[in-house]
Amino acid sequence: MVRRSWAEPFKIKMVEPLRMTSLGEREAAILDAGFNTFLLKSEDVYIDLLTDSGTSAMSDRQWAGLMLGDEAYAGSVNFYHLEEAVHEFYGFKHVIPTHQGRGAEHILSRMCIKPGDVVLGNMYFTTTKAHQELAGARFIDVICDQAHDSADRSPFKGNVDLAKVEAAIEQFGAGRIAYLCLQCNVNMAGGQPVSMENVRKTSLLCRKHGIRLFLDATRAVENAYFIKVREPAYANRSIAQILRELCSYADGCTCSAKKDALVNIGGFLCVNDDDLADEARNMVVLFEGLHTYGGLAGRDMEAMAIGIRESVEFDHIRARIGQVEYLGRMLDSAGVPIIRPVGGHAVFIDAAAFLPHIPRDQFPAQALAAALYVDSGVRAMERGAVSAGRNADTGEHLFPKLELVRLTIPRRVYTQAHMDVTAESVIELHARARDIIGLRFVYEPKFLRFFQAKFQPMVGERVLRLAPGADRTPAHA
Numbered sequence: 380m381v382r383r384s385w386a387e388p389f390k391i392k393m394v395e396p397l398r399m400t401s402l403g404e405r406e407a408a409i410l411d412a413g414f415n416t417f418l419l420k421s422e423d424v425y426i427d428l429l430t431d432s433g434t435s436a437m438s439d440r441q442w443a444g445l446m447l448g449d450e451a452y453a454g455s456v457n458f459y460h461l462e463e464a465v466h467e468f469y470g471f472k473h474v475i476p477t478h479q480g481r482g483a484e485h486i487l488s489r490m491c492i493k494p495g496d497v498v499l500g501n502m503y504f505t506t507t508k509a510h511q512e513l514a515g516a517r518f519i520d521v522i523c524d525q526a527h528d529s530a531d532r533s534p535f536k537g538n539v540d541l542a543k544v545e546a547a548i549e550q551f552g553a554g555r556i557a558y559l560c561l562q563c564n565v566n567m568a569g570g571q572p573v574s575m576e577n578v579r580k581t582s583l584l585c586r587k588h589g590i591r592l593f594l595d596a597t598r599a600v601e602n603a604y605f606i607k608v609r610e611p612a613y614a615n616r617s618i619a620q621i622l623r624e625l626c627s628y629a630d631g632c633t634c635s636a637k638k639d640a641l642v643n644i645g646g647f648l649c650v651n652d653d654d655l656a657d658e659a660r661n662m663v664v665l666f667e668g669l670h671t672y673g674g675l676a677g678r679d680m681e682a683m684a685i686g687i688r689e690s691v692e693f694d695h696i697r698a699r700i701g702q703v704e705y706l707g708r709m710l711d712s713a714g715v716p717i718i719r720p721v722g723g724h725a726v727f728i729d730a731a732a733f734l735p736h737i738p739r740d741q742f743p744a745q746a747l748a749a750a751l752y753v754d755s756g757v758r759a760m761e762r763g764a765v766s767a768g769r770n771a772d773t774g775e776h777l778f779p780k781l782e783l784v785r786l787t788i789p790r791r792v793y794t795q796a797h798m799d800v801t802a803e804s805v806i807e808l809h810a811r812a813r814d815i816i817g818l819r820f821v822y823e824p825k826f827l828r829f830f831q832a833k834f835q836p837m838v839g840e841r842v843l844r845l846a847p848g849a850d851r852t853p854a855h856a
């Protein structure tokens with residue numbers, strides 16, 4: 380068959396130059412950052428795959444939308460544009476803007492959780508769980524077992540295990556379950572989707588027991604794409620139709636618009652219940668800003684409204700997920716251990732398998748992310764024991780089954796050539812994995828420790844032993 384390629388459904392109108400660094404400069408930068416890629420200066424980074432959050436390239440239409448910002452304190456026209464877009468594509472009754480996703484999580488947790496409650500979820504997300512725990516809840520993971528198995532190739536590894544939900548109801552009683560938080564395209568599981576069938580069944584079970592179901596809709600559009608291509612009944616439905624149906628099974632959602640919705644800042648909370656909406660509007664004034672701006676400028680809400688419309692276009696979402704798949708395929712075919720199927724927003728390297736010589740309490744994923752930066756200036760993120768934190772009761776490190784490095788792809792930002800450079804560096808490091816050295820904490824913050832923690836190598840000052848003949852002069856010449 381003749382090969383027919385497709386490419387990104389956009390062309391580049393403006394460029395942002397990147398700084399090339401030498402190996403010596405990168406070694407100094409990572410030492411200064413305490414071997415934590417979060418603490419690197421972005422100007423020292425060549426290809427920034429730290430996160431897909433707030434890092435999207437906005438379209439010319441979104442930039443034009445910024446000029447239409449109505450910066451009135453109350454009742455900005457841009458709020459109504461945003462409300463209209465959320466109504467149309469997500470379908471919830473009440474829309475409350477927040478400065479980003481965690482603002483919505485904070486308000487939802489405060490409204491719906493009493494101390495001693497339990498929250499069920501298909502795997503935790505850091506900020507979501509932190510807010511649930513701050514409000515007094517205990518988080519119970521009800522994701523299916525396949526999500527914890529990096530080698531399992533099931534198409535919907537984000538699914539809720541209904542038997543685990545039933546067991547939690549049996550153990551705690553429905554009255555103590557504040558709500559079930561159903562995350563779309565589960566981030567910490569590798570960007571793995573939930574199937575429509577599973578969301579429908581989870582919703583039925585929750586309704587039967589009077590338990591509220593809230594979506595974390597941060598990556599619901601990416602999830603909708605996977606439903607379209609993997610769930611035969613939805614092959615002929617549009618992304619917009621699938622998204623609406625997905626949301627129809629929930630009582631509301633929290634959403635970080637910094638992902639699917641293609642903006643650099645923003646989020647929203649949606650609820651269908653009128654009383655809950657009243658309470659949320661009272662609370663948003665305290666913590667975020669008036670209910671018609673929620674901590675955002677009018678122009679931010681305009682860009683978000685336009686971004687939501689662009690996000691559901693099939694060509695956009697196919698190219699976005701296609702680029703992630705492209706990087707995943709290159710690594711997989713070179714024998715690098717990654718989570719398969721490749722998820723929606725990132726390729727996750729199984730750092731425990733990549734670095735079998737580094738024990739879990741020397742944080743192999745943290746070490747691999749640091750070594751990757753030293754090798755090529757590519758910035759990735761640890762998603763393993765450092766991110767998981769400590770057991771609140773015993774103070775021991777939590778060691779989740781998955782010890783991952785996340786190569787997160789910003790939307791509409793990098794080209795296939797950037798993906799090639801990234802893959803080549805990971806593949807070379809895999810070949811010389813024994814040159815990577817484990818780490819220990821030298822500073823550990825109390826909350827969300829992965830953001831600001833500092834480390835040092837178990838021996839010496841290098842996380843990556845120099846390769847013979849390594850170039851220590853300005854690189855990329």
Ligand SMILES: Cc1ncc(COP(=O)(O)O)c(C=O)c1O
Binds near residue numbers: 597
């Ligand atoms: C699944 C998920 N939920 C919630 C959030 C929090 O959103 P924000 O960073 O906008 O506060 C994120 C951010 O990465 C996320 O990935």
